[in-house]
Amino acid sequence: MATEVIWWIFALGIIALSAGVVFSRSVIHSAIFLIGSLAGVGVMFVILTVEFLALTQFLIYGGAVTVLVLLALMLTRADPSGRAEKVNGPQAPFALLAGIGVAAVLLVAALSTEWAGNTESPTNIAIEAISQRLFEDFGLPFILASVLLLVALVGAIIVARQEEGE
Amino acid sequence: MSKTLAPKPIDQVVKLLEQRFGKLPVAINQTATDANIDCPPEHFRAVVEELKNHRDLAFDFLRNIVGIDMLEEGLACKYQFFSYKNRQAVQVTVLTPPGNPHIPSITDLYPAANWHEREAAEMVGLIFDGHPNLKNLLLDEDVRIHPLLKAHPLQKAEILQGIEDTTPGFTF
Amino acid sequence: MSIWPEERVHALADDGFETVDMTINVGPQHPATHGVFRMVLTVDGEKVVDCEPYIGYLHRGLEKLTENHDYRQAMGWWDRTDYLAGMACEMAYCMAVEKLGNISVPLRAEYIRVMMVELSRILSHFMFFGAFGADVGSFGTSFIYGWRERERIYDFFEEVAGDRMFPTYFRPGGVQMDLPENYQDRVRWLLGSIRQGLEDFDGLLVGNEIFVERCRGLSPVTPEQAIAWGLTGPCLRATGYKFDLRKDEPYSVYPNLKFDIPTGANGDVFDRFMVRMAEAWQSTLIVEQCLDALSQMEGELVLNPDLPKTLRIDSGECYVRTEGTKGEYGVYALAKGGNKPYRMKLRSPSFCNLSALREMVIGTYVADAIIILGSLDIVLGEVDK
Amino acid sequence: MLFADPLFGLPSWIDAIIRIVIVVLVMTVFVIYSTYGERKLVARFQQRLGPMRTGPWGLWQGFADAIKLVGKEDIRPKNADRWVFELAPYATFIPVLLTLMVLPFAENWGVRNLALGVFFVFAVLGLNIVGILMAGLGSGNKYALLGAVRAAAQMISYEIPLVVSLLCVVMITGADTGNGVGTLNLNTIAALQEDRPYIVLQPLAFLIFFTAMLSELHRAPFDIPVAESEIVGGYFVEYSGIRWSMFQLTEYASMWGFAVFGSVVFLGGWAWPFGVDSHWALQLATTFTKALAIVVVIIWIRTTVPRLRIDQLMNFSWKVLLELSFLQLIVNGIILYYDWPQELLALTSAVGAGFLIFLIIRHASARSTKGLLGTYRTLGASSS
Structure with missing residues (x-):
């Protein structure tokens, strides 16, 4: 019961924060709302007792991605005072269309899938099991994905360096 | 580079200058410390270029610029030059006529002259033609007083000129 | 060598990104500006692309005040130019007045003066070491560390002249009064602690690889650049150019004293620091020789007794230059009769060194700009007059 | 999840709240006294006395400061972004508070004993940057903005060596637990060090951890985001009163948090040298002593070392620490895979640590800095 109440509180909170991302007039506020909403998703994972996923959510989305977003904002804006800036341009209707489309796809997918788990008594997956899966059962794809990311990283650096050199 | 040369006596410098500038309408004399060239503003550039570029003179270092209010004689400007190469010093005095305080700037020859000229300009009201940025340096940017003019009072309520509302400024 | 053009000297780094230049205001109240100095840095990320210095916050009208005061009265104002080494300023002022009025100075007074000036030089340099260390972080x-030795020297000054920072100890024609009784032991003890202090700095800062890494190779200046920009003193000597007015245009009793002129090699920030370290050490040697000389002439006069109550100088013009603590401390004096100078102008080394700041900081990092400013060792009392 | 027994048999969540309150209160007192202690210690390094007036030896100075700060006016700049500005101190403080929740101060003395303790600590610490960025962006001040950019760049860079150096230790726990599977549980990691702390096996990893920790804490020589002589305090330049003290609280709390964390992972925590069966008071004292030692070293470094420049800082992270930490990871992996003796681990890591120290010293001595003053110590030695 208590879990359910907390779940609902956080679910509504996430929706409110996501609305904040879309509707706030300042880019900075949007980014901060985004962090809040992603952290809320992390809390949802905690409620589902998948701590590893929750912590990964915090680390990757809360810590790294949004920080990069904020950093990029800081370096590229003319006005460092954080004043409101016009974010809605002529692309707004298309963005709305795309958003509705994505939401519809997700909804259809969510409703039509036969979910295997059980929210009444979620199973606690130990980190040992996850690592077993990741490094033994799916070891090769994992390494291939890592190599792909590394290549992308090095490529990005090379592209950036070349532009600087000229 | 690091050899220590003895400073040249003043009379030798005077002799040297007389050889170089004998033809120009300049007067060469000496002060208590240095040789001095009295030079009218229109020949000033030529004199300084000669001072900087001639091999025997080679005055590569501008020490100081002094702006002086000579009352009815006009505004004077004194330049102290020094030659690291030949270890000799010279002072160039330029006396501008009253009402026409224009002197050509030497910032292109001596970058060090920049701030000195700005200071002389704001303090006594000299105008250095060709200076890249003749704004006030020590005084407020919008103040148009020349405090080192003899006519400027020392102990009175000063009205800062050039500011729109003429409220009294600081009282000393 | 550009001459302060209005347009940008360095084109903005075109790295393909649409980044925005930001202006940062440093000062007049900022821990790094050592007083009330302001500079506006235009930065691209962390790189400085432009720098505009603003001075004058401490302008007290020194020259106007001097024109309106008696020769002896005005000396107090000159103490307050380089307020870290008041005695060195008094020396230049008194020499200018003496030159104008043809006043002779007793030999004992000359030695006392030189000793005090060298102690002031040590004072000023210790302040530099301390503040520069703080700039580097x-x-x-x-x-x-710097304060410890400064306090001891100041205590001695207080005993000699009655004041610590602005002693007003010199007079045209000598010094105000003789040294206190135990000055020989006192100063020799002082010298020991000064040398210990220098060793401490050598260990604390020069022995630290981060300090060296920050300062080495930063804003190197060639002798030609230094001369063109008007750099004098330790900043010039750091470039490797051996020029010191105490040796090259000797005045007072400096020809009788033995000392070396330390020079650097690259003219970078580290050399400026090291030149000052070595210079402070050489100053202790000069003070030692002064003490030896003074012990030979105990009881002699220290003030020219033939001077009238009011100094009146009919006419004269001179430009007296001394090796101040920051560079060439020059005094231009013009007398036209009466008991006041007609015009006195200070050629302050800090002012001229600071005018080269813009050229030095462009292209460096923000943190380096602070260090370069610190390495010039400016005193705002002297810059703003 | 492993839970220690709830206090007095209370429900789990009431027990958690009680523990949190205790940790927060104790931490506040610790922070107040560590500001006092830092001032005293720094004063001694600088041949001063430090605070002496408030109470005997100035012992109440910390409380006096705290009261003064609480009573100060809370200033918000006119062009600050109101909510961002006001929430930023809390956004920095909460992650640090969360890290304190998993630290074992003695056996099972902590708020929670998570199976993913190590991972939890650095996942949550990553969120710390958000608060700093909020402060920098919301203040409407360029110094603050510059400080925040520097902080973000620095913390992102140093997080990688930090994490990798911790992973080196986590790998070794796999050999110690017996079943070949390592553990991320801080309590277990401490208990595994009953015989020898992991610093013996991994001195290089500890060096890397310590350096990266200094950087994450913005302590000298990595205090670039708050550099007083350049950007006068960086991201918290516009804060005053209680909000400023929140930042101070965060700084010192995270310093203690990191110190306890480091002592648990590397110095044996509560288990070494008195064993896992020692009395809880002894265990607490052991942890405290080790953490205190780390804190004192941090302050010691702060008083003596100048600040690095931002590019030197980045170079050091990406070109030295990162390589060395990955090298350590690979070497550990090889040794553990072939089940070679643990002395080999200690040996290779010690060689690495020696190499790191050698790198730094050679860098300094190659430039012959000591020569110049020596030349001018006597008369005529340099006359040409």
């Missing part, structure tokens, strides 16, 4: 420890 050593959290005040270097500051306190």
